Amino acid sequence: MAELEGRRALVTGAAQGLGRAIATLFVERGAQVMLADVDEQGAERAAAELGDRARSVRCDVTSSADVQGAVQAAVDAFGGLDVVVNNAGVEVVKPLVDQSEEEFSRLMDVNVKGVFLGIKHSVPALAAAGGGAIVNMSSLAGVGGAPLFGSYGAAKAAVIQLTRTAAVELRQAGIRVNAVCPGFVGTAMVDRLIPTVEAAVGVPFGDLIALKQGRLGTVEEVAEMVAFLASDDASWATGSHYLLDGGLSASLL
Amino acid sequence: MAGLLERKIAIVTGAGKGLGAAVAQAYGAEGATVIVSDIDTHSAKQVADAIPNASAVPCDVTSPEQVEALVDHAVNLHGRLDVMVANAGVANISPLAQMSYAQWREVTSVNLDGVFLSIRYAAPAMIATGGGVIVNMCSITAQAAVPLIGNYAAAKAGVMSLTQTAAIELRPQGVRVNAILPGFIDTDMVKAHKRQFEELLNLPDFDAVIAQKQGRYGTPEEVARLAVFLASDRSRFSTGSAFVLDGGARASLL
Numbered sequence: 001m002a003e004l005e006g007r008r009a010l011v012t013g014a015a016q017g018l019g020r021a022i023a024t025l026f027v028e029r030g031a032q033v034m035l036a037d038v039d040e041q042g043a044e045r046a047a048a049e050l051g052d053r054a055r056s057v058r059c060d061v062t063s064s065a066d067v068q069g070a071v072q073a074a075v076d077a078f079g080g081l082d083v084v085v086n087n088a089g090v091e092v093v094k095p096l097v098d099q100s101e102e103e104f105s106r107l108m109d110v111n112v113k114g115v116f117l118g119i120k121h122s123v124p125a126l127a128a129a130g131g132g133a134i135v136n137m138s139s140l141a142g143v144g145g146a147p148l149f150g151s152y153g154a155a156k157a158a159v160i161q162l163t164r165t166a167a168v169e170l171r172q173a174g175i176r177v178n179a180v181c182p183g184f185v186g187t188a189m190v191d192r193l194i195p196t197v198e199a200a201v202g203v204p205f206g207d208l209i210a211l212k213q214g215r216l217g218t219v220e221e222v223a224e225m226v227a228f229l230a231s232d233d234a235s236w237a238t239g240s241h242y243l244l245d246g247g248l249s250a251s252l253l
Numbered sequence: 254m255a256g257l258l259e260r261k262i263a264i265v266t267g268a269g270k271g272l273g274a275a276v277a278q279a280y281g282a283e284g285a286t287v288i289v290s291d292i293d294t295h296s297a298k299q300v301a302d303a304i305p306n307a308s309a310v311p312c313d314v315t316s317p318e319q320v321e322a323l324v325d326h327a328v329n330l331h332g333r334l335d336v337m338v339a340n341a342g343v344a345n346i347s348p349l350a351q352m353s354y355a356q357w358r359e360v361t362s363v364n365l366d367g368v369f370l371s372i373r374y375a376a377p378a379m380i381a382t383g384g385g386v387i388v389n390m391c392s393i394t395a396q397a398a399v400p401l402i403g404n405y406a407a408a409k410a411g412v413m414s415l416t417q418t419a420a421i422e423l424r425p426q427g428v429r430v431n432a433i434l435p436g437f438i439d440t441d442m443v444k445a446h447k448r449q450f451e452e453l454l455n456l457p458d459f460d461a462v463i464a465q466k467q468g469r470y471g472t473p474e475e476v477a478r479l480a481v482f483l484a485s486d487r488s489r490f491s492t493g494s495a496f497v498l499d500g501g502a503r504a505s506l507l
Contacts, residue, residue: 168504
């Protein structure tokens with residue numbers, strides 16, 4: 001199950017971390033994957049390691065031309081497009097009043113506009129293939145508030161809302177749209193924010209994670225959920241956001 | 254290719270037909286040893302007969318003794334229990350203002366008490382062997398109302414709450430607990446009540462409402478695929494979560 005044999009996929013933010021893990025699992029399950037990233041060389045290296053079913057393209061998801069180019073690159077390389085994973089994202093983790101206007105705008109540009117453009121520009125190719133699946137990377141921060149995650153959470157909540165509307169608008173075209181909301185996952189992004197979170201919450205990060213979600217999630221675990229939603233096993237799932245948080249959001253404590 | 258549930262011992266309640274039967278069949282196809290449980294002995298046996306290595310055990314999930322015996326059956330026969338799918342459920346139709354207490358209790362006793370008892374007796378067996386997975390069959394009516402099934406929706410909201418508490422309490426012992434929230438599925442339960450919905454809500458065509466809200470009816474097999482994912486190690490970081498599967502019904506306000 002969750003096999004992606006013959007599927008042609010585009011994954012943004014695929015040079016490292018979560019995006020790279022998603023691309024890796026997709027290739028393992030039989031898909032051809034276009035790894036898109038603003039880090040052109042990183043994407044190239046990651047694709048080279050995945051063998052001849054993987055290619056790469058430079059893509060700044062805040063640019064319509066780049067996103068259209070990435071979609072076209074996938075269509076040219078694989079003969080069509082069936083799956084799009086809008087994964088590219090950046091983080092700003094600090095108190096709202098300490099965030100600059102520029103930081104806020106940049107965050108919204110990459111994390112919200114990037115997903116909008118990813119949906120907008122991939123739909124013609126997905127429809128031409130007779131339908132397909134879009135999986136958007138949201139976050140647990142998109143469903144609940146947390147100190148330091150105000151703007152990031154607002155952006156990720158927007159991703160859920162885009163997911164819902166796109167799902168309903170695109171249902172007739174046979175395109176399913178879902179989102180994944182991971183809790184804290186072991187990535188370079190989470191490593192970077194550990195000192196800030198510890199300072200704000202006053203608890204060692206390891207203790208906080210153990211109490212709230214048992215342990216850190218892994219990028220492979222998130223990739224499994226993305227692969228499930230991208231596959232025909234999820235043929236009736238659309239407009240949903242699936243949490244993946246070790247129980248964090250289930251508890252008030 | 255090896256199945257996703259090889260060597261797993263799984264109980265599915267309410268597996269004599271509908272969603273439960275589809276889940277039992279999908280689990281069997283993925284290599285699990287399935288205990289097909291239903292209050293209707295005959296239908297449980299029919300389903301079990303068509304699944305390799307499966308056995309049928311009659312069980313009324315509103316009875317603590319019977320649920321305990323069901324779990325004991327798995328442990329005695331196979332040495333452990335890895336997966337419990339608390340699926341058994343019933344429905345009846347009435348506006349709240351006319352609902353009899355018997356109607357309320359029929360639905361809440363099976364759909365809510367039954368899930369509590371399934372967790373209550375499955376969890377200790379799972380803990381004894383280092384962990385396991387519980388999948389509760391919930392419903393999108395846990396999140397938003399459908400007129401005439403207030404008893405059903407209230408019970409399902411209770412199932413979601415039980416899912417969360419069980420997930421947190423059992424996390425240290427390696428037991429994951431999640432809920433599937435399907436929209437309207439093409440089952441006997443839904444078909445049986447279509448006319449009543451049309452009459453009591455003055456709807457010309459219930460199917461047209463479904464088509465508008467969720468595109469089409471879901472199939473039991475589609476719910477079963479999610480139940481396989483949630484029982485498998487592929488979802489090992491998921492616990493306490495609501496997995497909505499509804500063709501987009503919940504995504505739209507309109």
